[in-house]
Amino acid sequence: MAGGPSRLDLVAYCATRHPRVAVMVPGSLICGSGWDTIVTRAVDRIAGILGGRHGGQVEIERVDEKYGTLRIDLSVSGLTRRQRRLVDAAVSLAEERSASTCETCGAPGRVRFSGMSYEASCDEHAGRGAGDPEPLEFSRSRRISRHVWVRETVAYDRDADKLVVLKRRRVPNFVDEDETDNG
Ligand SMILES: [Zn+2]
Numbered sequence: 001m002a003g004g005p006s007r008l009d010l011v012a013y014c015a016t017r018h019p020r021v022a023v024m025v026p027g028s029l030i031c032g033s034g035w036d037t038i039v040t041r042a043v044d045r046i047a048g049i050l051g052g053r054h055g056g057q058v059e060i061e062r063v064d065e066k067y068g069t070l071r072i073d074l075s076v077s078g079l080t081r082r083q084r085r086l087v088d089a090a091v092s093l094a095e096e097r098s099a100s101t102c103e104t105c106g107a108p109g110r111v112r113f114s115g116m117s118y119e120a121s122c123d124e125h126a127g128r129g130a131g132d133p134e135p136l137e138f139s140r141s142r143r144i145s146r147h148v149w150v151r152e153t154v155a156y157d158r159d160a161d162k163l164v165v166l167k168r169r170r171v172p173n174f175v176d177e178d179e180t181d182n183g
Pocket of ligand 1: 102103104105106107109121122123124125
């Protein structure tokens with residue numbers, strides 16, 4: 001954790017606004033307060049995906065920091081495949097946004113390695129000895145139809161709050177070649 005602990009009461013936040021989103025364990029929000037709005041936005045989005053005629057329930061198991069970015073662990077029940085996909089997308093969007101958001105103050109920032117661990121920080125809150133910012137782009141393999149896999153270079157667009165595909169190539173006879181750097 002780069003900065004002060006979050007004082008956001010996630011249990012109360014969900015209980016009062018989003019009854020279909022439950023927090024399993026009080027105290028399961030373990031990150032800096034700079035990410036509070038990322039967490040509440042993700043919860044709002046997830047709640048919006050639930051309900052309607054399909055129902056569905058999401059339980060938040062843990063929200064914390066790992067390798068400098070936000071991790072949101074959920075368990076879901078009663079979701080359609082489409083809802084599941086949308087929930088996954090909301091979670092990855094929040095995790096990607098954290099990589100360009102200072103965990104201490106919420107200002108635009110970048111992930112840097114500080115000799116001991118990774119941290120997402122603005123220039124002001126970067127720890128002593130923090131190195132150069134990590135690249136914002138990352139690669140992933142994705143199935144776009146039954147037999148077609150693609151390898152994509154993706155970047156998070158902070159202003160638009162969405163992922164942008166920069167490069168895409170088709171992977172012939174996909175065999176999980178890059179599993180280790182799927183990130
Ligand atoms: Zn900061």
